[in-house]
Amino acid sequence: MQSFKLNETDILSNQDWTFPTFTAYGPGRFKEIGKFCNNFNITNALIVTDSGSVNLPFINDLSNYLSDAKLKSAIYSNISPNPRDDEIDGGCKKFIDGNHDAIIAIGGGSAMDGGKAISLTAKSGIPLWDFEFLDKTPRDLKGKNPFPKIITIPTTAGTGAETEITAMVTDTKKGMKFCLWHPDARPCLALVDPELTLKLPANLTAWTGIDAMIHAIEGYSVPMFHPLCDGSALESLSLISKSLHLAVEEPDNLLARGGMIMGSYLGGVAFLKGLGLVHAISHMVGAEYNTHHGLTNAIILPVVMDYNLPGLEEKVKRMSQAMQFEDSSINGFKNNLNEMLDILKIPRGLNEIGVPEDSYERIAKKSMLDQAYGQNPKKASLDEVKDLVIKSIKQAR
Numbered sequence: 320m321q322s323f324k325l326n327e328t329d330i331l332s333n334q335d336w337t338f339p340t341f342t343a344y345g346p347g348r349f350k351e352i353g354k355f356c357n358n359f360n361i362t363n364a365l366i367v368t369d370s371g372s373v374n375l376p377f378i379n380d381l382s383n384y385l386s387d388a389k390l391k392s393a394i395y396s397n398i399s400p401n402p403r404d405d406e407i408d409g410g411c412k413k414f415i416d417g418n419h420d421a422i423i424a425i426g427g428g429s430a431m432d433g434g435k436a437i438s439l440t441a442k443s444g445i446p447l448w449d450f451e452f453l454d455k456t457p458r459d460l461k462g463k464n465p466f467p468k469i470i471t472i473p474t475t476a477g478t479g480a481e482t483e484i485t486a487m488v489t490d491t492k493k494g495m496k497f498c499l500w501h502p503d504a505r506p507c508l509a510l511v512d513p514e515l516t517l518k519l520p521a522n523l524t525a526w527t528g529i530d531a532m533i534h535a536i537e538g539y540s541v542p543m544f545h546p547l548c549d550g551s552a553l554e555s556l557s558l559i560s561k562s563l564h565l566a567v568e569e570p571d572n573l574l575a576r577g578g579m580i581m582g583s584y585l586g587g588v589a590f591l592k593g594l595g596l597v598h599a600i601s602h603m604v605g606a607e608y609n610t611h612h613g614l615t616n617a618i619i620l621p622v623v624m625d626y627n628l629p630g631l632e633e634k635v636k637r638m639s640q641a642m643q644f645e646d647s648s649i650n651g652f653k654n655n656l657n658e659m660l661d662i663l664k665i666p667r668g669l670n671e672i673g674v675p676e677d678s679y680e681r682i683a684k685k686s687m688l689d690q691a692y693g694q695n696p697k698k699a700s701l702d703e704v705k706d707l708v709i710k711s712i713k714q715a716r
């Protein structure tokens with residue numbers, strides 16, 4: 320098979336795109352944030368980030384870029400790796416008390432989801448959980464859009480959470496994680512600058528990168544005709560297969576970081592079609608044990624692939640071709656993915672990251688209430704989900 324390479328001229332240049340949302344891509348674009356705020360009439364943004372990122376250089380840089388542009392801002396950083404409803408309430412209060420007119424959500428998926436959830440509730444006054452639309456229709460806003468402007472800036476590659484308003488938030492009462500969104504809410508700008516990921520440590524580069532890869536695999540596997548998402552999934556897999564290992568091995572390689580952040584962005588577009596059992600199970604594990612989302616997914620992936628892939632031969636062939644695997648059979652695909660997980664030092668069971676065996680029944684039942692459960696290519700029974708969860712805990716590969 321011919322070996323295609325990352326296109327340096329494209330990845331290292333600046334690009335502006337108008338869909339899926341207005342996007343400024345390119346190394347160094349972060350410095351333009353003051354100009355973008357002025358363009359959007361933003362004068363007093365609330366910067367939302369997670370507690371782990373607040374002391375990283377990009378937060379200080381952001382505050383400086385805003386004050387250089389004579390703009391006011393404040394920081395809200397009480398967001399944990401799996402954002403919780405009480406943290407969103409705290410952010411809403413800060414937004415109102417500070418008289419802010421916009422949100423800049425900067426960091427990994429947790430920070431961006433935190434900012435997005437705050438933007439849904441802060442000004443609308445609509446209770447947070449009214450934005451969970453499993454079997455309801457979105458609330459009619461009577462022609463008024465009450466959502467403040469939000470700019471998303473990813474610093475992991477990653478969740479692809481920058482293009483949409485969907486936010487995963489933990490319901491602390493139920494111990495479950497739910498997806499919140501509204502069709503009228505959407506970032507006015509996704510600022511995608513690969514330089515922001517240069518300092519991402521090797522383990523987080525690997526975990527967040529595999530999350531992006533799984534968005535493309537699960538999205539592509541959803542049985543629905545959606546060529547836009549499917550095209551994004553295949554291009555995402557193509558970019559990730561060329562960049563992930565390189566980004567882990569050579570953290571300063573801007574070409575690899577650019578390939579990864581775009582692979583992640585496209586993975587975010589791919590899963591607008593849906594996800595599957597990897598995410599359904601992982602969301603509930605994350606809600607209960609506060610495990611890292613990408614790492615949890617990476618461990619579960621082989622178990623769900625064993626269950627899902629038979630019957631998806633054609634799709635597996637196209638994904639294998641996108642990833643330049645020599646063997647495009649189901650076994651070849653699984654072996655290549657397992658080898659990648661080994662190289663990236665992914666544990667072989669959720670028990671290695673603190674998930675106890677006796678949680679399997681509870682996790683299985685909760686997983687079946689996740690939106691992604693119903694999007695899986697095969698309808699799994701409770702016994703089957705229990706089996707997948709127990710395997711993921713004890714020995715996933």
Ligand SMILES: NC(=O)c1ccc[n+]([C@@H]2O[C@H](COP(=O)([O-])OP(=O)(O)OC[C@H]3O[C@@H](n4cnc5c(N)ncnc54)[C@H](O)[C@@H]3O)[C@@H](O)[C@H]2O)c1
Pocket residue numbers: 369370371372373375399400401402426427428429430432474475476477478479480484485486487515516517518519520523526527530587612613
């Ligand atoms: N809304 C969506 O579309 C969507 C999709 C997938 C995942 N998610 C959610 O995103 C979250 C996971 O996001 P994530 O994988 O990006 O991890 P994360 O946001 O939880 O971040 C992980 C850690 O990386 C640190 N970090 C972030 N950027 C860094 C950088 N440049 N350098 C050094 N450290 C950095 C953070 O401070 C944090 O400690 C989960 O809560 C998941 O549910 C949302």
Ligand SMILES: [Fe+2]
Pocket residue numbers: 478530531534598612616
């Ligand atoms: Fe994910």
